[in-house]
Amino acid sequence: MNQCFWLENGLKNKSCMANHRVGETGLTDSGPSSHHHHHIPYAVLHGMNVPASFIHQEGSAFDFGELEEAIVLQGVKIRNDEAQAPLFTTGRPAATLEMFPSWPMRFQQIEIGSSKSGGESTDSGSAVNTLSSKTENQLEPESPVSKKASSSDHQAFDQKPMQQQLLEMASDISRTGTSQNQSAAKPPQEKRRGSTSEKQLDAKTLRRLAQNREAARKSRLRKKAYVQQLESSRIKLTQLEQDLQRARSEGLFLGGCAGAVGNISSGAATFDMEYARWLEDDQRHMLELRTGLQAQLSDSDLRTIVDSYISHYDEIFRLKGMAAKSDIFHLITGMWTTPAERCFLWMGGFRPSELIKMLISQLEPLTEQQVIGIYRLQHSSQQAEEALTQGHEQLQQSLIDTIAGGPVFDGMQQMAVALGKLANLEGFVRQADNLRQQTLHQLPRILTTRQAARCFLMIGEYYARLRALSSVWISRPRETLISDDHSCQTTTDLQMVQPSQNHFSNF
Amino acid sequence: MHCQTGSWGSYMPTSRNTVGDPLERIERLASENAVVIFSISSCCMCHAIKRLFCGMGVNPTVYELDEDPRGKDMEKALMRLLGTSPAVPVVFIGGKLVGAMDRVMASHINGTLVPLLKEAGALWL
Numbered sequence: 001m002n003q004c005f006w007l008e009n010g011l012k013n014k015s016c017m018a019n020h021r022v023g024e025t026g027l028t029d030s031g032p033s034s035h036h037h038h039h040i041p042y043a044v045l046h047g048m049n050v051p052a053s054f055i056h057q058e059g060s061a062f063d064f065g066e067l068e069e070a071i072v073l074q075g076v077k078i079r080n081d082e083a084q085a086p087l088f089t090t091g092r093p094a095a096t097l098e099m100f101p102s103w104p105m106r107f108q109q110i111e112i113g114s115s116k117s118g119g120e121s122t123d124s125g126s127a128v129n130t131l132s133s134k135t136e137n138q139l140e141p142e143s144p145v146s147k148k149a150s151s152s153d154h155q156a157f158d159q160k161p162m163q164q165q166l167l168e169m170a171s172d173i174s175r176t177g178t179s180q181n182q183s184a185a186k187p188p189q190e191k192r193r194g195s196t197s198e199k200q201l202d203a204k205t206l207r208r209l210a211q212n213r214e215a216a217r218k219s220r221l222r223k224k225a226y227v228q229q230l231e232s233s234r235i236k237l238t239q240l241e242q243d244l245q246r247a248r249s250e251g252l253f254l255g256g257c258a259g260a261v262g263n264i265s266s267g268a269a270t271f272d273m274e275y276a277r278w279l280e281d282d283q284r285h286m287l288e289l290r291t292g293l294q295a296q297l298s299d300s301d302l303r304t305i306v307d308s309y310i311s312h313y314d315e316i317f318r319l320k321g322m323a324a325k326s327d328i329f330h331l332i333t334g335m336w337t338t339p340a341e342r343c344f345l346w347m348g349g350f351r352p353s354e355l356i357k358m359l360i361s362q363l364e365p366l367t368e369q370q371v372i373g374i375y376r377l378q379h380s381s382q383q384a385e386e387a388l389t390q391g392h393e394q395l396q397q398s399l400i401d402t403i404a405g406g407p408v409f410d411g412m413q414q415m416a417v418a419l420g421k422l423a424n425l426e427g428f429v430r431q432a433d434n435l436r437q438q439t440l441h442q443l444p445r446i447l448t449t450r451q452a453a454r455c456f457l458m459i460g461e462y463y464a465r466l467r468a469l470s471s472v473w474i475s476r477p478r479e480t481l482i483s484d485d486h487s488c489q490t491t492t493d494l495q496m497v498q499p500s501q502n503h504f505s506n507f
Numbered sequence: 508m509h510c511q512t513g514s515w516g517s518y519m520p521t522s523r524n525t526v527g528d529p530l531e532r533i534e535r536l537a538s539e540n541a542v543v544i545f546s547i548s549s550c551c552m553c554h555a556i557k558r559l560f561c562g563m564g565v566n567p568t569v570y571e572l573d574e575d576p577r578g579k580d581m582e583k584a585l586m587r588l589l590g591t592s593p594a595v596p597v598v599f600i601g602g603k604l605v606g607a608m609d610r611v612m613a614s615h616i617n618g619t620l621v622p623l624l625k626e627a628g629a630l631w632l
Contacts, residue, residue, distance in 0.1 A: 377618075380621075383559060384559065388555050390555060391552055392555070398551065428551075431609060431612065438617065441617075445617070
């Protein structure tokens with residue numbers, strides 16, 4: 001008969017989601033349970049010009065031509081045997097639709113059952129319809145995906161299960177006649193003529209039923225799309241929350257996103273951005289130093305590069321000075337730096353004597369004069385640091401006394417005094433930065449130009465590694481989502497930290 | 508607070524001269540000792556600068572302006588002299604103005620402070 005025709009066309013129609021008028025609806029099995037009528041092949045409902053419009057309305061990336069060929073080649077014999085029913089229900093459509101457990105399995109059985117009530121042609125038609133609807137169900141979840149992806153992978157995936165399903169049916173179902181085989185090869189146009197007579201039967205009811213099926217199908221699609229959207233949004237939200245939590249706990253601020261995490265003042269946010277830009281500049285300067293040293297530039301050229309690096313540091317001290325006015329705590333707590341840097345923080349920045357100590361071990365053989373100069377520099381910076389630290393301690397003690405208040409806490413009065421004392425913090429950070437700046441300026445006075453260039457390169461690289469250390473530390477693998485037995489977590493952490501330690505060997 | 512030697516340099520009793528240019532007084536006081544610091548007792552930066560000199564083994568002469576009847580005027584004069592506020596701490600070495608904390612630290616780092624102290628007789632090798 002014309003089962004294959006229905007199948008082919010049904011499949012083609014399934015691909016055209018936008019194809020509302022044409023009878024995909026006729027092949028859906030989602031009709032209301034009250035529908036007990038026999039299926040009328042959709043083509044019957046919609047007239048003669050359906051096949052042509054099928055082809056033109058092929059909107060999906062799914063290659064139905066291929067499928068059609070596969071079906072024809074496999075010689076699917078469609079029958080209206082009720083024994084088919086379990087088969088129809090076993091090969092369930094794609095997983096996405098399975099998430100709606102309320103999908104009534106009995107629909108298909110009803111339809112198959114109702115197919116019996118019609119004539120021979122209807123029977124085969126309805127059988128085909130259920131088959132087609134099966135494949136439609138299979139296709140339905142895929143086609144939005146395949147539409148978007150429009151990759152051959154999707155197509156292959158789509159085709160396979162259907163082909164398997166068809167094969168299954170072909171092998172299990174007994175043949176009703178060879179005429180069915182032959183009809184598969186017939187052009188669609190011919191087959192339609194034979195069934196136009198059925199059009200007159202309950203046209204209105206049929207139309208209504210078709211519309212119901214169409215509406216139900218559309219609503220299913222919408223629901224599916226919405227749920228998919230929700231799922232992906234939920235995953236995204238979880239990931240964002242994790243990132244936020246991690247960033248907060250680590251206190252890692254990147255210039256660009258400052259202000260988005262936690263309560264950060266505008267002054268602090270501004271400084272963070274400026275600092276991020278300064279770090280980029282720092283990389284360029286270091287590159288300049290490195291290439292300048294390797295290229296064996298003349299002393300005067302190298303001197304220019306060294307001077308520009310000093311100016312680069314002058315710039316950050318200037319920016320810090322401005323930031324100190326607007327948000328001293330941001331600076332002094334080191335929230336603008338990375339965790340590892342913060343560990344060594346002194347008065348809102350690096351400790352100059354520590355830096356000199358680091359450099360001494362790496363500078364090439366120095367003259368006696370240079371050795372004296374460097375050690376003098378280290379010594380005087382230590383004295384200055386000590387003085388500032390003690391002054392800062394006195395400020396802290398004075399603040400404690402004010403806030404504690406003694407026997408009577410005067411409220412507003414004491415708050416005002418405390419505020420005044422807090423304001424002195426800015427002065428200490430400024431002096432500390434001044435000390436850092438002076439130390440850096442002094443280095444090229446003691447060293448040769450070449451030594452100074454190497455020295456500044458070492459400083460730049462040192463802090464870059466410290467920052468990198470922070471990054472590695474933060475991104476080290478840890479147990480996050482699944483919280484097992486705590487002891488297991490610790491073990492895993494240790495095991496996982498081992499490989500990351502190899503990073504340090506490069507330094 | 509004490510230096511290693513015990514007390515702050517020497518606290519000079521302020522003269523009873525109530526009439527006179529505060530700046531003149533400052534200059535006079537500054538020239539009377541090798542290292543002179545004008546300070547305010549509650550100021551923490553002043554404490555820091557005192558610790559710095561003490562740490563170097565210098566005994567500075569400290570004038571606490573909040574304990575001086577003419578302290579307010581002197582403070583204003585110092586502010587004019589320095590061009591910035593706060594007026595204190597301010598350091599004179601060998602009668603000559605060195606400056607506030609930032610200048611003192613800069614001169615210590617660049618190695619000019621110690622020779623200056625030695626020259627003024629405040630520091631011996």
